[in-house]
Amino acid sequence: MKLDRRKFLNTLLGVGGIGGILAVFYPIISFLIPPKSAEPKVNSVKAGISAEFPTNSYKIIKFGRKPVILIKTEDNQYKALSASCTHLDCIVQYKSDTKQIWCACHNGIYDLNGRNVSGPPPRPLEEYDVKVIKEEIVITKMG
């Protein structure tokens, strides 16, 4: 009887110990596996290769929690502005024919410097810095 109790306790300890070790190592191993997006979002965002970005077009870049509109103008200049319309937060787009930034929700129009030109937007769009570093477009926060 006494022996059985000891054996039982040892088995319990063994099973519990292995379980405990698993409970510790499972999170650790999971932690070591690289996550989906391999890098944290930072103050600057890479927006692709300059040569692959067609002239007179735009794309929306996710800058942390904020959408940013990146425009390559006709003379191959880059412009990056907050893409949230200052009227009701819709995402703006670039009109390649009028060379203006346009919000589809209420027809708000901004110029390429983000100034609200017409329609309901009450304020200009916030500007971001764009640099091309070794062919790669990099958007950074101003200031």
Add this chain to the structure above:
Amino acid sequence: MIGNIGNKIISWIDERYDLSPLNNMLKHKKVPVHKHSMWYYMGGVTLFLFLVQLLTGILLLLYYRPGEDNAYESVRFIVTEVRFGWLIRNVHSWSANLLVLFAFIHMFSVFFSKAYEKPRELTWITGFIILVFTLAFGFSGYLLPWNELAFFATKVGTDIVGVVPVIGEPLKIFLRGGEEVTGATLSRFFGIHVAILPAIFTVFLTLHLLFIQRQGMHEPEHFKNLPEEKKKYIPFFPDFALKDLLLWVIVFNILIFLALYFPWELGNKADAFAAAPAGIKPEWYFMFMFQSLKLLPAHILFIEGELLGVLFFGVAGFVWMLIPYIKVKRKPNWKIQPLTLIGIIIVAFIVIMTVIGYLV
């Protein structure tokens, strides 16, 4: 079966390296049993928490990036994107706080049981140094997430260093890596936190543990005065070790409970130009010093109050470290011995100042 394999491995090693000294030590090491035995476990818990810090710290290092533009984002990334990142980070933060708490408890238990007395002077001194480095760990680690609260707490903390005469200002600039708390401070604190402190810490911790193993557990006076046959001991291995392990498992479980249910907020990213948010507080273990400095009048006899306070804490800390060499006459008719009384006053002061700090 597992036991058999274990025995085989041990005998294999024993054959080559002769484990008998270690064996002897384990066999002969014993722990006294008396009404204050529970305090023997505090050091062990502190050690365990340090090991947790070591492990989680190394894990965090895989994803953490120092630097003004990266630090906050990388911690955010760890917490939200990396699997179990939230757990590792929160365990690291919680364990840090518990570590300081248990280190303090351990220290005061040693103080009140007079375990620092001859021949254990060096154990006390190394222990005190370890505590100072633990606080330095806490202070440097606090800034690493680069959030608002940490930023301003560091600003205030390093400012306090600056009031010390002569060496204060250069020391402040040395700590900050410049005139102000900037990205340079962050890089510096990172280096201190992950390389310099661990290196020094390990040396003193090893010494501390070696001293303890060499001298065995301290026996308090009332136990020493017992007749030999009434002295009760339990063997360190396996009895005491098992109890230690039991406690560690419980502490570990509490740790992950805290990490899950009371996660540490990341807050807002530090902005050097933003106004300091209301309620800037240092970590709780610095609160009593912070609060007493705040309560001091601006000038005490032509000397700046704050300076006097900082000097006082410096001297007090130094005296505290040298306690084993300070002889205080026993007062046979005193109910509480003078040193114990001083200890009680110190504990009461720390507790009261901390409470005031959080209430006011």
Add this chain to the structure above:
Amino acid sequence: MRTRFFYLSIYFITISSLLGVVISGQKENKTIQSSKEDHCYSCHKEIDNLPKDFSENDIHRHANISCSSCHGGDPTSDDQEVAMSPSKGFVGAPKHKDIPKFCGKCHSNINIMRVFQPRIATDQVEQYYTSMHGKKLLTGDENVAECASCHSAHAIFPAKDPRSTVYALNVPGTCNKCHGNSELMKKYNLPSNQLEEYSKSVHGVALLKMKDLGAPACNDCHGNHGAMPPGITSISHVCGTCHVSNMEYFSSTRMAKAFQEQDFHGCEQCHGNHTVLKPTDEMIGVGKDSKCVDCHSSGDEGYTVAKKIYSLLTNLKNQFSLADAKYLEVKKKGMNDIEIGFLLQDAKQALIQSRTLIHTFDSTKVGAKTKDGIEISNKASLLAQKEIDEYYTRRNGFAVATLVFLLVVIALYFKIKDKKKKTEK
């Protein structure tokens, strides 16, 4: 003797040039007398007799234009008899009905005005006489507003200056000085609660409460110098200057035509005028707040379409708020919410666009947009649910781990007890 001659010659030159300007408008800025050695100001200040609304920072005073430039007289003389003698061209305070012409002396003359501001308009007086105010003034009405009623007489600031009575934020109050006077307005059969109504409207709240200068004040719809209520046909255009899409959609529908035939007031018909409130989805459909049922009744085509559009909108709105609630939960739980946030922004955009598309009164167009929105909302919901599930999995994981640790603790406890027994033996 010589100085008197000197002074006289200056008077002569100034007066003749003043006359010259009034007649021909040719010799511009010599009429504007410098106020440097201005006895009008110094005397009036000394005897504390400056105009009641006088401001040291008045735009005219700032531009060194002396009192005498408007009121005539001789500012160089410190003798009241001389300085304010009609022979020196002194006109005193102009009569109410003469004020537009009085100001227009300079303000209608581009040759004078361009010196101060190259692209300034000079048609204010002309416009003014087309306004109701101007027309009434010509009939001899003493109550109507003239230039000084809005701009003040001696504390005039440019419209962009926050101190100005015609600064966007101050315009509603300025108009209300007269238009809020119910006794006065009764004479003209006009209501006097416009400001009260306006303050409740989206525009009023944006301008007066949120100090958003982008929001329209009275003059943005009614015009300023040519103030008139917008005509029925022009209402859509007035609103459409800002709400472009809504106007475009609306004016190309059959409804627009029907409105015209029925003499309905365009946008105002549903949205009201001064009290334009934030529109609700209940304005469409067939419920009790519906505007559609004012004309349409059960059975006709409009009624069915209204009902359809309403159900499309509420459907999207419900899906969106469902996703939004989950998003907040994810945020609160400290889980990863960035991607969900982006999706929700897109969904919200679809909702806004669907609401704008109501003005096409075409349920298929609205339906296409709401379908987009619902898809995105559902995607966001799904993602949020995943995060929430993950959160609870954590707790389950913790429970399992705790169970395992408990097992170890119990085993250890008994083991220690056994050992203790052994040692005691």
